[in-house]
Amino acid sequence: MLITLDLDGVLMKNPFSTAVFPIITKQLGERHGLSHKEVMTLIRKEVRVRAARRDYVAAYDWDDIVATVGHSLGFEGAIDVAELVRQNCTPEHIHSYPGVHETLARLKEAGHVLVALTNGFAKYQVPVLEGLGLMQYLSGIYTPEVTGFAKPEAEFFAAARRDFGFPHVHVGDTVAHDVWGAKQSGAVTVWLYHNLLEEIAGLPLMERTGHPKLLEVIAEVLARDLTADGYPDLTPQDCMPDYVMAEINDLVEVAQHVQESHQRGPAED
Ligand SMILES: [Mg+2]
Known part of the structure; x- marks a missing residue:
């Protein structure tokens, strides 16, 4: 069966809630002094936009979501979400x-x-x-x-x-x-x-x-x-x-x- x-x-x-997202929001929020919560609100908003246009696959593409939010904040670096996941597959x-x-x-x-x-x-x-x-x-x-x-x-x-x-x-x-x-x-x-x-x-x-x-x-x-x-x-x-x-x-x-x-x-x- x-x-x-x-x-x-x-x-x-x-590891997203305890490691990956906190690392991402720290980097994206730095320039404008945004808190973890404020950056997460922007990330969730981007997810909702994608879901609202029924692009369900894109709504789970964290690398692309983070890049889009980063761009809107003037962030000039690159964040490799998959790499952050790999680095944080630790017991804590x-x-x-x-x-x-x-x-x-x-x-x-x-x-x-x-x-x-x-x-x-x-x-x-x-x-x-x-x-x-x-x-x-x-x-x-x-x-x-x-x-x-x-x-x-x-x-x-x-x-x-x-x-x-x-x-x-x-x-x-x-x-x-x-x-x-x-x-x-x-x-x-x-x-x-x-x-x-x-x-x-x-x-x-x-x-x-x-x-x-x-x-x-x-x-x-x-x-x-x-x-x-x-x-x-x-x-x-x-x-x-x-x-x-x-x-x-x-x-x-x-x-x-x-x-x-x-x-x-x-x-x-
Ligand atoms: Mg589940």
């Missing part, structure tokens, strides 16, 4: 989440095909995956600059499926990008939310999506999700996953369940 995995917030923490800036190695090893042993499906360009994600020893579990990595699509576009999920087929489970932490996008593409969706209410996370896997408070939780998360800005009509119901979990370890049981349902066929599903 194909399992596509979102990276940031699911498998790993990347990157880590994998608890249970990730063990879960991926178990899924791979069970014969599932594990593939990364991320909006981060490969040049920013592969050094982190390598630094954390996670590449060994993956059969591939799907990224916007290679496929020409980004989450939540259904074609992005379909690109992985073209190579590996159904059944297809997608796991992610962003309800708009990962759950809604994957749902539209026809994949089985798993929402990983580390802050899931204990009263939901403590239920057996199959009973969690029936919890009356889950829709409320999704609505709160969606309201805080900046990536959802581009989809004002999106409702919490659109982002209702097939499975929800607070820890990656539960993915082993999800995979078993999806596999069994698939083998039984849709009539008994």
Whole structure:
């Protein structure tokens, strides 16, 4: 079975927030005395401009985004974002989440095909995956600059499926990008939310999506999700996953369940 995995917030923490962005904003802000926060506002604005013109691939091209913002500030140097990522793949800036190695090893042993499906360009994600020893579990990595699509576009999920087929489970932490996008593409969706209410996370896997408070939780998360800005009509119901979990370890049981349902066929599903 194909399992596509979102990276940031699911498998790993990347070095952008604690190292790469602080280094960039210091350099770009120097000339006009701008703070980290002020430069980040300009960077985020540039991302929104690109997303608003539906250029989803360019919206994740950090080297180009930083160059554009730098140019607007009269910055004359050159910043190599990918190089900054490579330099900062150190224990204080990157880590994998608890249970990730063990879960991926178990899924791979069970014969599932594990593939990364991320909006981060490969040049920013592969050094982190390598630094954390996670590449060994993956059969591939799907990224916007290679496929020409980004989450939540259904074609992005379909690109992985073209190579590996159904059944297809997608796991992610962003309800708009990962759950809604994957749902539209026809994949089985798993929402990983580390802050899931204990009263939901403590239920057996199959009973969690029936919890009356889950829709409320999704609505709160969606309201805080900046990536959802581009989809004002999106409702919490659109982002209702097939499975929800607070820890990656539960993915082993999800995979078993999806596999069994698939083998039984849709009539008994
Ligand atoms: Mg994520």
